[in-house]
Amino acid sequence: MAELSQAEAFARIRLLRSPRIGPVTFAQLLARYGSGEAAVEALPNLAKAGGGHHQLAREDTVRREIEAVKRHGARYLFHDQPDYPRALAECEGAPPVITYRGDLSLASRPVVAMVGARNASAAAVKLAREFAQALSAEGFVVVSGLARGIDGAAHEGAFPKTIGVIASGIEIAYPPQHADLQDRIASEGLLIAEQPPGTEPRGSHFPSRNRIIAGLALGTLVVEAAVKSGSLITARLAGEYGREVMAIPGSPLEARSHGCNHLIREGAVLVQEPADVVELLSSFDGSPRSTFREPVSAFDSVPEDMSEAQPADIASLLTRAPVGVDELIRQSGTSAAAVQLALLELEIAGRLDRHAGGKVSLSSA
Incomplete structure (x- = not known):
């Protein structure tokens, strides 16, 4: 365009x-x-x-x-x-x-995400840096979230072929000790933010940041993570997007390895050296994989003829319990396009909430 x-x-x-x-x-x-x-x-x-x-x-x-x-x-x-x-x-x-800020062309090259614990062990930090350096030498761009621990090591190892995705406004460094690293990435790599300038990072922003990290990459490698680590959210999203999920195994006696071991048990690819990642992703040349989704249906055209359903009709089918849009279409007996417009009108009016999985409900406000 x-x-x-x-x-x-x-x-x-x-x-x-x-x-x-x-x-x-x-x-x-x-x-x-x-x-x-x-x-x-x-x-x-x-x-x-x-x-x-x-x-x-x-x-x-x-x-x-x-x-x-x-x-x-x-x-x-x-x-x-x-x-x-x-x-x-x-x-x-x-x-x-x-x-x-930075070199946008990096995002069009083969990208691999590297994520893991903020309170990572010294051995895992060293391993992350070495993996990132090796993957960068093989032509991969490494994306991560500029957090302490694994993220920072991955950025340093891959520099300057690295993408940092932050949960704040583009000019706000978080954590503060990574301010210099963030500036270097913005100057010689690529720095991405979804939040407007001046926005401080909040807990609710990090899942959105993780979504971008997973979405940019052909695959996500979890280096070290506990079961409740946020990096497992990134891995889950990568799987949902049809991308490769990889994990480095660790000792069952180390709590910071339990998340990686869990991922492997659930089907993630076990990785022991950078060559494993290169081999797994070697068929990718930067073009979309056959498992990639088509652009989401929300961007499809909505027909003009919407006279079949009124917002009040659709609202009468809703409660505060989330329900799938497909179910609403079936129950309404009208076209999908008519239901979608009615939902749009209800949402703009503040009477509708959207939920994960394409579900909607009456607003709780």
């Missing part, structure tokens, strides 16, 4: 920073109205049809964000722009927009 106009980019950011507009809703709005500008104009009528009202993000707030992105030497990249990483774009729930 052509470069977005400033007005269109502004409208898209305004939509995304508005309440109740997440990746799925944003995609449906863009598919139905053709542009962010048209979607912004349509929101009041959508909310009215859903029986409520909608408050858009303030224009001055959006303007300050855009200025901050420029001030910090970053750029926006939208899901439907050609340079958006293909592997990530094919993942369900891929961020509609990211901000980045």
Whole structure:
């Protein structure tokens, strides 16, 4: 697609920073109205049809964000722009927009994720650094989350062929002791953030960061992790995306190895040396795997003829217990497109919540 106009980019950011507009809703709005500008104009009528009202993000707030992105030497990249990483774009729930600094071409090369414990053992940190260095020498780009422990070692070993994905705004270093490493990655590697500038990292941001890490990579290698480690979330997401999941085994006497051993027991590929990773991923040349998903259905066009169902009809089928959209379509007896628009109107009006697995419920607010 052509470069977005400033007005269109502004409208898209305004939509995304508005309440109740997440990746799925944003995609449906863009598919139905053709542009962010048209979607912004349509929101009041959508909310009215859903029986409520909608408050858009303030224009001055959006303007300050855009200025901050420029001030910090970053750029926006939208899901439907050609340079958006293909592997990530094919993942369900891929961020509609990211901000980045550095060499974006790194994301189009063969990428492997390396993750693991923050409180990693000295042996595991050394191993992670050596693995990353070896994989980088074989032509792989290493992506990780700039956390302490395994993440930091992976970035250092692969530098400069490394991608850092952070859970904060593009200019905020977390943890603070990795500020220099983050700056180096932004200058010579690639730094990616989903959150707006000025956003401090929160617990709820880290699963989203993990989603991006898993989505960018052909496979995810867990070096050392306890059973409750967040790196297992990244591994699970990688499996859901149809990517390889790999783990380095450890002693059953070491709690920090229990997560890796569990992954192997559940079917992850056991890895003992970098050559194992190279062999497993050797068939990949950066092009999408046959197991990659097609672009998510939320981006499909929504037909204009939506007279078959009204928001009130669909709302009457909902409770606060999540239910699958497919089940709603069956119970409503109307077309999928009609149900999707009714759900969109209810969500914009603040009467609908979306849940994992394509489920929806009446809003608990």
